[in-house]
Amino acid sequence: MKKISIILALAALLFADAALAASAVVTSLTGTVRVQTGAAAQRVLRQGDEVVQGDTVSTGAASSVVLKFDDGQVAALTANSRMQVTAYAFNPQAKTGNILLSLVVGGMRAITGLIGHNQPDSVKFRAATATIGIRGSDGMIITDGTRVSVTVTDGAFTFSFAGETIVIPAGRGAFGADNKVTQGTAQQVFNQLPPAFQNAIGGLTGLTTQINQAAASNNKNGNNNNNNNNPDNNPPPPPPPPPTPGPNNPGNSTGGGSASGK
Amino acid sequence: MAPAPGRILVAAPAVAALLWLAAVSFRAGEAAATVYDAQKEMGTWAASGAPPGPQTLAWVTADLERARSVTPGDPEIEELLGELAGRRIDRPDFRGEALAHFARAIALRPTSPYTWAAVADARYRKGDTGPAFETALRRAAELGPAEPEVQRTVVDLGLATWDEVAPATRETVEKTVTGAMRRDAAEVLQIAGRRGRLAVACRHLADAPRRADAEGLTTCSREATP
Numbered sequence A: 001m002k003k004i005s006i007i008l009a010l011a012a013l014l015f016a017d018a019a020l021a022a023s024a025v026v027t028s029l030t031g032t033v034r035v036q037t038g039a040a041a042q043r044v045l046r047q048g049d050e051v052v053q054g055d056t057v058s059t060g061a062a063s064s065v066v067l068k069f070d071d072g073q074v075a076a077l078t079a080n081s082r083m084q085v086t087a088y089a090f091n092p093q094a095k096t097g098n099i100l101l102s103l104v105v106g107g108m109r110a111i112t113g114l115i116g117h118n119q120p121d122s123v124k125f126r127a128a129t130a131t132i133g134i135r136g137s138d139g140m141i142i143t144d145g146t147r148v149s150v151t152v153t154d155g156a157f158t159f160s161f162a163g164e165t166i167v168i169p170a171g172r173g174a175f176g177a178d179n180k181v182t183q184g185t186a187q188q189v190f191n192q193l194p195p196a197f198q199n200a201i202g203g204l205t206g207l208t209t210q211i212n213q214a215a216a217s218n219n220k221n222g223n224n225n226n227n228n229n230n231p232d233n234n235p236p237p238p239p240p241p242p243p244t245p246g247p248n249n250p251g252n253s254t255g256g257g258s259a260s261g262k
Numbered sequence B: 001m002a003p004a005p006g007r008i009l010v011a012a013p014a015v016a017a018l019l020w021l022a023a024v025s026f027r028a029g030e031a032a033a034t035v036y037d038a039q040k041e042m043g044t045w046a047a048s049g050a051p052p053g054p055q056t057l058a059w060v061t062a063d064l065e066r067a068r069s070v071t072p073g074d075p076e077i078e079e080l081l082g083e084l085a086g087r088r089i090d091r092p093d094f095r096g097e098a099l100a101h102f103a104r105a106i107a108l109r110p111t112s113p114y115t116w117a118a119v120a121d122a123r124y125r126k127g128d129t130g131p132a133f134e135t136a137l138r139r140a141a142e143l144g145p146a147e148p149e150v151q152r153t154v155v156d157l158g159l160a161t162w163d164e165v166a167p168a169t170r171e172t173v174e175k176t177v178t179g180a181m182r183r184d185a186a187e188v189l190q191i192a193g194r195r196g197r198l199a200v201a202c203r204h205l206a207d208a209p210r211r212a213d214a215e216g217l218t219t220c221s222r223e224a225t226p
Helices: A002-015 A114-118 A186-192 A195-205 A208-216 A225-229 B005-048 B054-070 B075-085 B094-108 B113-126 B131-143 B148-160 B167-194 B198-202 B214-224
Strands: A023-030 A033-036 A050-052 A056-059 A064-069 A074-077 A082-091 A096-111 A123-127 A130-134 A138-143 A148-154 A156-161 A164-169 A172-177 A180-185
Touching: A023 A082, A023 A208, A050 A082, A056 A064, A064 A208, A074 A208, A096 A114, A096 A195, A096 A208, A123 A138, A130 A138, A130 A148, A138 A195, A148 A156, A148 A164, A148 A186, A156 A172, A164 A172, A164 A180, A172 A186, A180 A186, B005 B054, B005 B075, B054 B075, B075 B094, B075 B113, B094 B113, B113 B131, B113 B148, B131 B148, B131 B167, B148 B167, B167 B198, B167 B214, B198 B214
Parallel strands: A096 A123
Antiparallel strands: A023 A050, A023 A064, A033 A056, A056 A082, A064 A074, A074 A096, A082 A096, A096 A138, A123 A130, A130 A156, A138 A148, A148 A172, A156 A164, A172 A180
16 A cells, blocks of 8 residues: 555656745844744744745844745845745746745845746735735835735736735835725835834845845855846846834844854 | 474474564564665655655654564664654644654664764754754764765754854864865855855865865855955
8 A cells, every 4th residue: 555655656746747845045144033834833043044835934123034945036024024935836847836925024025036937926925915916026015914015126016905906017016004005106105104114114125235145146056046047136126215214124234143244 | 103292392492482583573574674665755755855745744654653663772763753753844843753753763873973963953943052952963073074964964053053052062063064175165165155154164175175176266265355
């Protein structure tokens, strides 16, 4: 019986468009960042650690983390954020897979990789009740658990909130709150955001260097998926609206990282 | 002609002992075959990159637990069970269960650098990077200074916790970095780069026999550039 199971499993591997185990690597980290795998207790995350499907990453105050996925996708979290890698699979041979990142609270900047380039419909982000799809490569998502803002730097994002779906092109943004969505230029949307949202955007802006380094660096397999294969990510996108200083906005400070100093 | 009663008295226990030995050998052989099958199965997961499903994990675990009941002193079974337990993320204390198996394997085979490396890895994944983690890391390095798999684990986890470990542990990790650089400088530079600790590896580039490797030189000269 067991041998039959092995044969069936191997056959399934041969014939399926295998969705292989894939991961992200922490390329930059400041402050205190924790990860929870499955039902286990949280543990400290360090630079170079892997994050896999099902993991939930949480950043503390004055903390941040930049993750680079196997397909070249980059996700950066600012302070006081929590994000779950709800689904992530990548087949490096076929350069296909799927990704679903759920931002529970906080701010995330996402630059898509090969999956986003080859199969845009297979890349999704969730924030509170909003679902964000991609038609481009670079944007910021902020949520406090009920309200959601999206700012697009490159390409376009689809934003579904309170039964409404809109397309947000580069340079523009949207803010979903109280069951309605308001749109405008990135600066207009930024100006109407609550201070905590502005702080989160400021924190992400402070991570631009680390994010661009992650996008440009080789992945753990030694392949530079992002830059060689995804022209959308090169050159680096223009910076988002100016940050507003605040307690949750560490800006360019990189103090406190347990493994980042050299 | 009936055999003499004396002969029966001698032969019967001998036959019984032989039968008992045969039965024990058969069960041990069966257990060994089960361990072999489990290793083969687990090898396919690593080779394919496809994670096993919960059912697969459950039946491989059940098989190994049966094998352990036959040969309870086999450290290899405990190590395999530890590896399996570490994959059962649906269980609240799967990290602790994995560590418990590796700890039993260490009790059975205290001189295996691979098992000590597995203990260090299990502790790291559990978030326990205290003295017991450091002891495991040091023992692994001391017992298997030239074992590639051990070197990889010690360099990786040692550089990950570089700022946190005691000076003695850091010294052991650095020695392992030196040895690993001699074996495969490119691999060590890749690990060190991922951990943000290129400086530690680059100061041993001169020890690497293929130190003229262009990529390594470029990586380290980039690291040296402020």
